[in-house]
Amino acid sequence: MTSRLSILSAGPGVTLQDGGRHGYLRYGITAAGPMDPLAHATANRALGNPLGATALEVSLGGVEVTAEGGPLGIAVAGGAFRLALDGAPLPPACALTLHPGQSLVVRAGRVGAWAYLAAAGRFDLPPTLGSTATHTRSGFGGLDGRALRAGDRLAVRDARPGPTDPHALTAPWLDRPPEEIRVVLGPQDDFFSDDQIAAFLAGPWTVTTKGDRMACFLDGTPLTHAKGYNIVSDGIAMGAIQVPGEGWPIVLMADRQSTGGYPKIATVIGPDLGRLAQAQGGTRIRFRAVDRAEAVAARRAEAQALAGPVAMEPLIRTDFTAEFLLGRNLIGGVVHGDVIPWE
Structure with a gap:
């Protein structure tokens, strides 16, 4: 099945990266690829993709996406970014099924500079020198060699759903204080x-x-x-x-x-x-x-750490942010009563 990942909004520096374009350094062409290879591989491993499969690299400017054509498994891993699915907060490392019409927002948090959004399947992109890694300075790879922007639609071949409900990824190797x-x-x-x-x-x-x-x-x-x-x-x-x-x-x-x-x-x-x-x-x-x-x-x-599957835990909601509550209709009905005049 082919689904599409549609970009609703994207800050600067959101690109498509696979494991990198290797073997061409002698010709003046560097590998590109992910800034955080471990987080990139973790997002892919959580969905059963090859570790070096193409994924979105999200910078501090964030991104908002939706699915088209069918449900699409998604995994996000990297820094402690703020994630929300239709306004409901998610942990910074998680896997879920994104249904058409739903909105997944990835925004920078207090820790971390890069997050990786992988899709269950294969992004349908033509390789450049054997890789889809985006190198914007040379215009290689990704989508026309450029950063992603609102309106871009990325076809995903052999698309698969993810967990029925969002699950947190158990990936302790991503807890890496930078000191x-x-x-x-x-x-x-x-x-x-x-x-x-x-x-x-x-x-x-x-x-x-x-x-x-x-x-x-x-x-x-x-x-x-x-x-x-x-x-x-x-x-x-x-x-x-x-x-x-x-x-x-x-x-x-x-x-x-x-x-x-x-x-x-x-x-x-x-x-x-x-x-x-x-x-x-x-x-x-x-x-x-x-x-x-x-x-x-x-x-x-x-x-x-990446040799086996990434463990996942179902989410148990214990907090409801104001942003989440304001996005919901919490009124179940209106009761009409007599007006009591002020005395």
Whole structure:
């Protein structure tokens, strides 16, 4: 069955992302893909999709969607966003069936910068170089290489319903406080003296509001270079931490450039990329250096968490917000009575 996911409204930066466009870095084409790969995979796993299947990546601007043509299973995971189905609040990580005419709203909350909305089925999109990941700077992938906007309609092949009633996802691995980010030093840590490496690890650093899908910019006490700040340009991995001449570290993220000529003091390990990506502007972080063995162990633990189905719990409503109550007709009838004059 083919259903459609219709975009009713979308803030800036809502894009379609699969697991990424790999194998083309030598041609100057970076992978794109999700800013928080673990949350993206969790939303897909909850619906029985492949971990790298295409899903909506929702930024702080939020999104509102509905289904067309038939019921559609939906799962949302990522930051602590505020979700509502026809005005009824939902937990930030949940699975449900979206019926035609219903409205699912995803809005930014107090924690987290990205949420992922997966559909039970397969978004019918033409791949670009084997991937549907949107890279807006180059106009690759997704829907015409651009961010989604109101009026877009996305066909979903082999659409399936989700749970009859909304269920909360039990995904403890998404509880990742961002205060400590693990890194492997290098590849150009020799461009910094021991005291500057110690200063880099001690921090603290503040995530600025300047960042986007290309990079995370940090503020703090600037670092100084022992061997200058120019190198022969080399390849950039997601999570590479460049230190330009000004001394403030820049963490390269999903839409990074393919090469760079500033020394890289360290690289964020894969399992902590989402932890950093979810840090809103103003968050204070520190880096902790780990060896390769610890980084590999963290990656294995992440893979193990996603190896089986995602547990779900039915919702038991215990709170009724004013927004929810005002959206309901709570008057069951009107009784006419005699008017008693004021005496």
